[in-house]
Amino acid sequence: MSTADTATGTDLFLDVRGLHKRFGENVVLAGVDLAVPRGSVVTVLGKSGTGKSVFLKCLAGIVRPDAGDICFDGHSLNAQDAESRVEFRRRCSYLFQSNALLDSLTALQNVALPLEQTTQIPNREIRERSLEALRQLDLEKHKDRFPAQLSGGMQKRLALARAIVTRPELVLFDEPTAGLDPIRRNRVFEMIVKYQRQFGFTAVLVTHDLPEALVASDQVALLDSGRMQFQGTPEAFSRSADPTVCAFRDSAASLRDSIAALRRGETVMSGEDL
Numbered sequence: 171m172s173t174a175d176t177a178t179g180t181d182l183f184l185d186v187r188g189l190h191k192r193f194g195e196n197v198v199l200a201g202v203d204l205a206v207p208r209g210s211v212v213t214v215l216g217k218s219g220t221g222k223s224v225f226l227k228c229l230a231g232i233v234r235p236d237a238g239d240i241c242f243d244g245h246s247l248n249a250q251d252a253e254s255r256v257e258f259r260r261r262c263s264y265l266f267q268s269n270a271l272l273d274s275l276t277a278l279q280n281v282a283l284p285l286e287q288t289t290q291i292p293n294r295e296i297r298e299r300s301l302e303a304l305r306q307l308d309l310e311k312h313k314d315r316f317p318a319q320l321s322g323g324m325q326k327r328l329a330l331a332r333a334i335v336t337r338p339e340l341v342l343f344d345e346p347t348a349g350l351d352p353i354r355r356n357r358v359f360e361m362i363v364k365y366q367r368q369f370g371f372t373a374v375l376v377t378h379d380l381p382e383a384l385v386a387s388d389q390v391a392l393l394d395s396g397r398m399q400f401q402g403t404p405e406a407f408s409r410s411a412d413p414t415v416c417a418f419r420d421s422a423a424s425l426r427d428s429i430a431a432l433r434r435g436e437t438v439m440s441g442e443d444l
C-alpha cells in the first residue's frame with residue numbers, strides 16, 4: 171500500500187488492520203488497512219464489486235470479518251463484550267445506500283427511531299431532538315409526511331437527519347449519492363461536510379464519485395483486489411503514479427480513448443467488467 175501523506179502517528183479514531191472477509195470461494199477483503207484520524211472525512215473509492223460496502227459493513231458490525239482488527243477510539247472491537255458493542259453502536263451511525271427509511275413511519279417517527287431504540291431519553295425530549303434534526307436539514311415542515319411523499323434528495327436528507335440525531339462521533343456513509351443527479355450529488359457532499367464541521371463527527375464514506383470525493387475529503391483510499399492500494403490526501407491521490415490509482419483516476423480519459431476507438435470501428439471492450 172502507498173503510505174504517502176497518511177496520518178500514521180496522528181490521533182486515529184478508527185484504525186483498521188488486516189481485515190479479511192470471504193464469501194465461500196469469493197475473497198472480498200484480503201488484508202485491508204485504513205487509518206482514520208479523529209474529526210476527518212475519509213473516503214474509500216473503488217470500482218463496483220470491489221468490496222467497499224462489505225468493508226463498511228464490517229466497520230459497522232453488520233458483517234463479521236474473518237480476521238483482522240478494528241480499533242475504535244483506542245479499543246479493539248474484536249475484544250469487546252456485548253455491552254461495549256452496544257456502546258459502539260450508540261457512538262456510531264450508518265447511512266445505508268438505500269436510506270433504509272421505514273415506509274410506514276412519518277419523517278418525524280423515522281428520525282426518532284434510533285433515539286427510542288438506543289437511549290432512555292424521555293419521549294418529550296426525543297420529539298424535541300428529532301424536530302431539531304429535521305430543522306437542521308430543512309425538513310421540519312415535512313415532519314408528518316411519509317418517505318414515499320418526499321423527493322429522492324429529501325429522503326437522503328431525512329436519512330442523514332436520522333443518522334445524526336443520536337449525535338454520533340463516527341458516521342459511516344454507504345454511497346450517499348447513489349442514484350442522485352449531479353446537482354443533488356453536490357448538495358449531499360456539501361451537506362456531509364457542513365454537518366461534519368458543525369457536529370465534529372468523524373466520517374467514513376464509500377463512493378464512486380471521484381471528483382466530488384476529492385474535493386470533500388481530507389483523505390481518500392482506493393480499494394482494489396482485496397486491499398487498500400492507496401491512502402493519502404486528495405492531492406497525493408491526484409499526483410500518484412501508482413498504476414491502480416492511475417487506472418481509476420484517469421477513467422474519464424480512458425472513456426474518451428475507447429469512444430474514439432469505437433467510432434473508428436474498433437472493438438474495445440466486452441462488457442464483462444460491468
Ligand SMILES: Nc1ncnc2c1ncn2[C@@H]1O[C@H](COP(=O)(O)OP(=O)(O)OP(=O)(O)O)[C@@H](O)[C@H]1O
Nearest residue numbers: 193196198216217218219220221222223224225378
Ligand atoms: N452477503 C453476501 N453474501 C455473499 N456475497 C456477498 C455478500 N455481500 C457482498 N457479497 C459479494 O462481495 C463482493 C463485494 O460486494 P460489495 O457490495 O461490497 O461491492 P461494492 O464495492 O460496494 O460495489 P458497488 O460499488 O457496486 O456497490 C461482491 O462480489 C458481492 O457479490
